[in-house]
Amino acid sequence: GAGVSQSPSNKVTEKGKDVELRCDPISGHTALYWYRQSLGQGLEFLIYFQGNSAPDKSGLPSDRFSAERTGGSVSTLTIQRTQQEDSAVYLCASSAQARNEQFFGPGTRLTVL
């Protein structure tokens, strides 16, 4: 079946603009994760959704970052008033349950000019 998809694959924006990144998880997966990865660095956890539970937002770096997951499926990560330090690859992953293997999407490369 289809894997995790993300859109757009690349996004270039100007400092101060808002951006929305989309993630379509694997159908039926209850857990969804957002990470970001700066060039040459490890993954930085941002937020985690599990079923109908309140999301774990402990990794969001500032209140400019927010995410929602509608209907337990598609998720949108929103970054308001983007800054140059927000430039990174934003990766989304889903898993059948929280403990299970995470399947990653191809990522969205965000560049803030």
Next chain:
Amino acid sequence: LAKTTQPISMDSYEGQEVNITCSHNNIATNDYITWYQQFPSQGPRFIIQGYKTKVTNEVASLFIPADRKSSTLSLPRVSLSDTAVYYCLVGDAGVSGNTPLVFGKGTRLSVIA
């Protein structure tokens, strides 16, 4: 979340066995140990997961001593295509609560011809 420590980088020649050790001194009773592999410009990919003793699959083996304070990922007879970053993760991943597995900086393995 249990903190993990692994070498930043390792080099190996083709055909050799590579062992990457991860320390997780404060691992909890419910925690599992999971390893992921990431190639450049791709999202991480699940390799192997274990709780204790030894786990083996077609890709790798995972050795976990009785005290579970460390684990060793063993890659047999590496090839150039095994050049990647390897991440060690420790957590209950939602078994008891809703705590997700989070990635650290990983070990950058370079395989040399």
